[in-house]
Amino acid sequence: MAVKVDRLQKALGKNKVLRGISLEAGSGEIFGLLGPNGAGKTTTLRIICTLLSPDAGSVEVLGFDTRTAPEEVRRRVGVVTADIGVYPRLSARENIAYFGELSGVLDGELEGRVDMVLERLDMVPFATQRAESLSSGQKQKVAIARAIVHDPEVLMFDEPTSNLDVLASREIRNFMVESRDRGKCVIFSTHVLHDAERLCDRVTILHEGTVVATGPTADVRGAHRDLEDAFLELVEKK
Amino acid sequence: MRTLAIVFRKEMREILRDRRTLIAIGLAALATPTVLVIVSQVSTKTATQTYTVGYSGDIPTGLDILLTSTALKLEPVADPAAAAKQQVDIGVEFQPAQIDEWYDPTRQSAQIADTRLQTVLGQFNAAKAAAALQQKGIDPGLLNPVPLRLHPLSSPVKAAGNAFLSFFLPYILITMVLTGGLSAALDASAGERERKTLESLLLTPTPRSRILLGKILAVSVISLVSAIAAIGSMLLALSQLPLLGAHVTLSPLAAGVMIWLAILLAGCFSSLTLTLGTLAKNFRQGQAYSTPLYFITIFPASIILFIPDFNPNLAYYLIPILNAVLVLRDAIVHNSVAWPALIITSASLAATGLVCWFAALRLFTRETLLIRS
Numbered sequence: 028m029a030v031k032v033d034r035l036q037k038a039l040g041k042n043k044v045l046r047g048i049s050l051e052a053g054s055g056e057i058f059g060l061l062g063p064n065g066a067g068k069t070t071t072l073r074i075i076c077t078l079l080s081p082d083a084g085s086v087e088v089l090g091f092d093t094r095t096a097p098e099e100v101r102r103r104v105g106v107v108t109a110d111i112g113v114y115p116r117l118s119a120r121e122n123i124a125y126f127g128e129l130s131g132v133l134d135g136e137l138e139g140r141v142d143m144v145l146e147r148l149d150m151v152p153f154a155t156q157r158a159e160s161l162s163s164g165q166k167q168k169v170a171i172a173r174a175i176v177h178d179p180e181v182l183m184f185d186e187p188t189s190n191l192d193v194l195a196s197r198e199i200r201n202f203m204v205e206s207r208d209r210g211k212c213v214i215f216s217t218h219v220l221h222d223a224e225r226l227c228d229r230v231t232i233l234h235e236g237t238v239v240a241t242g243p244t245a246d247v248r249g250a251h252r253d254l255e256d257a258f259l260e261l262v263e264k265k
Numbered sequence: 266m267r268t269l270a271i272v273f274r275k276e277m278r279e280i281l282r283d284r285r286t287l288i289a290i291g292l293a294a295l296a297t298p299t300v301l302v303i304v305s306q307v308s309t310k311t312a313t314q315t316y317t318v319g320y321s322g323d324i325p326t327g328l329d330i331l332l333t334s335t336a337l338k339l340e341p342v343a344d345p346a347a348a349a350k351q352q353v354d355i356g357v358e359f360q361p362a363q364i365d366e367w368y369d370p371t372r373q374s375a376q377i378a379d380t381r382l383q384t385v386l387g388q389f390n391a392a393k394a395a396a397a398l399q400q401k402g403i404d405p406g407l408l409n410p411v412p413l414r415l416h417p418l419s420s421p422v423k424a425a426g427n428a429f430l431s432f433f434l435p436y437i438l439i440t441m442v443l444t445g446g447l448s449a450a451l452d453a454s455a456g457e458r459e460r461k462t463l464e465s466l467l468l469t470p471t472p473r474s475r476i477l478l479g480k481i482l483a484v485s486v487i488s489l490v491s492a493i494a495a496i497g498s499m500l501l502a503l504s505q506l507p508l509l510g511a512h513v514t515l516s517p518l519a520a521g522v523m524i525w526l527a528i529l530l531a532g533c534f535s536s537l538t539l540t541l542g543t544l545a546k547n548f549r550q551g552q553a554y555s556t557p558l559y560f561i562t563i564f565p566a567s568i569i570l571f572i573p574d575f576n577p578n579l580a581y582y583l584i585p586i587l588n589a590v591l592v593l594r595d596a597i598v599h600n601s602v603a604w605p606a607l608i609i610t611s612a613s614l615a616a617t618g619l620v621c622w623f624a625a626l627r628l629f630t631r632e633t634l635l636i637r638s
Contacts, residue, residue, distance in 0.1 A: 098472075101470040110461035111461075112462040114275075114279060115460065116278075125271070130470060170465070
């Protein structure tokens with residue numbers, strides 16, 4: 028498994044956000060981390076990518092423990108969030124190159140990597156434009172590009188389409204599918220269950236910091252009309 | 266080192282594309298010479314301006330010539346006391362045995378006219394007394410039994426210039442080092458949080474200490490450039506303007522001390538402002554947190570203004586900022602360096618910078634940094 032989360036617990040202040048969740052995501056799959064707002068999805072992702080440390084339990088990414096080898100984990104992870112913050116006075120290319128350099132891409136490879144990412148995300152027409160003049164969709168592409176410029180094995184998307192229009196959202200979804208097909212482990216966190224149902228191979232549903240269901244998407248949906256109905260029934264039972 | 270250089274390069278690129286920072290540096294370079302030109306013109310005008318003396322009575326023979334040659338214009342008035350209120354600068358009534366003078370101390374023109382009148386009268390009285398004694402065959406030297414001979418060890422005009430520099434230069438240095446890099450520091454700290462790039466930055470495998478150090482270096486460089494631009498333009502203006510009766514210049518020793526202190530102060534202020542910026546949620550909050558720092562620039566320089574001969578013991582040189590002001594003052598006024606004072610000052614400023622750096626690093630590695638954002 029590319030990502031292994033074991034009995035993870037985390038409190039933020041007095042609020043117990045995670046109460047011992049476990050999950051596993053593998054390479055070559057889109058893994059859905061689902062649940063309503065406040066379920067603990069973002070906190071889980073932040074612990075996986077080492078921004079936060081767990082209070083109890085453990086997380087391994089490609090065999091590296093997030094506590095003992097955080098830098099090794101960060102080298103292998105790329106994260107895209109709904110916050111498409113970019114450096115406004117740098118061009119799209121400069122933004123991407125900066126993160127490539129910081130992520131350890133060597134000088135000799137950097138230009139080629141940046142060019143490849145620009146082409147892959149169809150960003151060449153606005154690559155030299157300053158980020159402050161880009162549209163939201165274009166900025167989101169910059170955010171994706173900087174997350175993948177070092178070619179990470181694990182890609183995490185935290186509500187990536189929440190600030191985007193229909194066209195830009197579709198491009199993100201296509202990109203996730205393409206990454207899965209390239210053998211990457213794609214973790215997709217969302218509260219839009221409809222999106223997850225279309226994309227995810229397997230899902231874990233969180234509610235109030237606990238796992239209420241996990242498994243292949245079709246199994247979790249079961250006999251229900253869709254994933255949303257399944258989720259509502261699970262929550263009501265709880 | 267590679268990652269440090271990467272962060273430094275990126276920060277410099279952003280800073281140099283930031284209109285706010287460039288305008289601040291430009292204004293810093295222009296503001297001081299502009300102020301000095303105005304001060305120079307006003308002082309020149311004040312020195313050569315003619316002031317009016319409203320008088321009544323008979324002017325002693327010869328005194329009118331002396332007064333006129335000292336740029337005091339004589340104007341007959343009916344009531345000198347009333348005229349001194351507004352019509353003329355001072356009012357004088359010449360009587361056979363004495364002279365009455367009326368002036369308003371709240372008016373600067375009255376003060377200057379009064380000083381000139383007293384100087385001229387002093388010389389006139391001395392000359393008259395000497396002539397009277399000589400007429401009676403008595404040595405006029407009797408009037409001045411113990412004459413004083415002055416032997417200034419340096420040029421009094423240069424000393425006046427140095428006194429001016431010893432207040433003005435530390436003030437400009439500290440102010441410019443602080444304000445020149447402030448915008449860049451807040452942009453590199455609070456700005457990261459405000460535009461939501463902080464999380465992505467912390468997700469890179471680069472150690473946070475290096476990210477922070479790269480930012481501090483960039484802010485320090487811009488602070489230094491700003492201070493040097495302001496001081497360079499100030500010194501250029503001073504070398505061209507006859508301020509205080511002479512062209513004021515900075516000795517090579519004082520210039521060297523100034524640059525060394527500027528480097529230390531830049532490192533210190535960069536760490537401090539980055540710490541405050543890291544505490545802030547956005548640029549505006551960062552500015553609010555940094556406002557009290559402006560007082561730091563005013564108080565130490567004010568000590569030199571109000572107590573020019575303030576000669577404290579070495580313990581005072583442990584106080585950051587004040588120590589820089591004192592060392593720089595000594596270098597300018599005496600054209601010499603007290604090495605123990607300079608060493609203590611350097612150690613104190615370096616330690617302050619380190620403490621601020623550790624504080625910033627601690628903030629930078631805390632989870633609350635992300636949770637709050």
